[in-house]
Amino acid sequence: MTDARGYEPFDQAEFDHRIERARRAMEENKLDAIVVSSEANLEYLSGMVTQFAWVTPTRPFFFVVPRDGEPTAVIPGIGYTNWQDTSWCQNIITWPSPRPGDEGISILKALFASLRRKHGRIGFEIGPESRIGMPVADLWRLKSEIDFEIADCQMLMANLRVIKSPAEIARIRLMCGIAGRAFAELPRTARIGDSERKIHREFIASLILNGADAVPYLAIGSGRGGYTSIIMGPTDRVLARGDVLILDTGSKVGGYYCDYDRNFAFGNPSDQVVRVHEALWLATEAGIAAARPGKTAADLFYAQANVLSSHGHKVGNVGRFGHGLGKIVTEFPSNAPGDRTFLRPGMVFTIEPSVDYDGKIMAHEENIVITEDGAELLSPRAPREIPVIGA
Structure with a gap:
């Protein structure tokens, strides 16, 4: 019960x-x-x-x-x-x-x-x-x-x-839903002129109030037209029109983590930001579609990389496009070119493509579980168009 x-x-x-x-x-x-x-x-x-x-x-x-x-x-x-x-x-x-x-x-x-x-x-x-x-x-x-x-x-x-029981998956799904509610609330609470530190602090509070037990990891990055790191934060930087913000949370409930991010544009985004976000969203779709029993973790990498390449983005030495997830925020295996781990029902993964452009980076991430015939999203799917704050 x-x-x-x-x-x-x-x-x-x-x-x-x-x-x-x-x-x-x-x-x-x-x-x-x-x-x-x-x-x-x-x-x-x-x-x-x-x-x-x-x-x-x-x-x-x-x-x-x-x-x-x-x-x-x-x-x-x-x-x-x-x-x-x-x-x-x-x-x-x-x-x-x-x-x-x-x-x-x-x-x-x-x-x-x-x-x-x-x-x-x-x-x-x-x-x-x-x-x-x-x-x-x-x-x-x-x-x-x-x-x-x-x-x-x-x-x-x-x-x-690596193979999660239904009870374990239920906890990860619960945490993904908690984070989803916090992400959905952010456009109503964050404002142009807020600092990263203020947004970071209020987002942690939102996660806890929505039901998270703890927030061991919450990266935040911002910058004009993109950001330069996906593992930093917070700083005292103040958000202005033309900025892009990322929040990436590894929060947990019942001993199990979610790990996904969301991007937000402050004011109307530039054409470049729109294009990069679209490519990342489509690459994530490809990664989710490729996630099925019998495929490998490397297949998930290439499914995402091929989409990014088709949109004109170089896929350099990124290491991986996602990983296992569960009692640790980054678990075995890695969605990386050399990882031949076969996917099996009950495995939980992040799908996490990223793009480097003009000295900036943008990333996108969702959480899935491998089922008997494909993959089920555990995180609420991000909108295809980047959400805008203070348009």
Whole structure:
């Protein structure tokens, strides 16, 4: 049953399925256990939700999932009740942290010694796009003091998380709708003469008031006829006629992100801005149309790039035109020329073409989920013509 937060809590079957899939992947990767300590992976497997662990580096939190045996939380004593109240796993071992000389390391060593050994390898988050939630020196210490090889489990976890359950997709869809309402309100609240900082602050408030749990990322850029960055902001720059504004938000609800942007013209846009926006809108359409099972992430890139090229725009070293989305604002895989990851139902992507012109940049982005026979938009589709503020 949907609660006051607007989404259904995950049931035990959801977590049982995640652990079962993790164990199958451990066997395939010849691992006797995995240890996760990053927010996304720890929350994904354990269900534990906290603000505390991720804003302070003092106390690491670990979740140990053996190939065969009971998962165990290895956490600072201060987190005990938080874990009890939010996680399905009640097998908890604590230590009195902070204790810099031994932040859970001796507990991990004892757990590893009790494992049913088969492969002699334990996975930690040390691969591509990983952020391990423990001091690197402690990992080196473990490596020297245990009779196991330390291997990577980051890509194992990325491949587990890449297919979203219906309950996960529902949270992403909810967050996309929340952001959509905030974007729809902006033309009625922003004015010529407002600063980026004012618009940024008021947009964050709108996201929260519309139902977002948090706004970890909100880029803003503006400039005459375009902007120069899509990852900056805010500054004290004041919006004037002839300017173009972008807002790009990675906001989340229930632990899941949206990630899409919208462009706005302040006063009537120039012909060049109209043309660039049209090309980006059509490239996004092509990316959405190409997103279907059996295609690759690279196919999504080329579908967008071909449209931009046909409109006279050079596609240079842009890196990618979108990426996976879920518990992290930018997830595996990348819509990039070399990424041959096959699309499967349940994958969630951003479609994100961009154009460089006259020393400026303009980008456009939507969020989709791959279905059995194509793709479904999760974000409300942007209007084909750039919205105008203060015409």
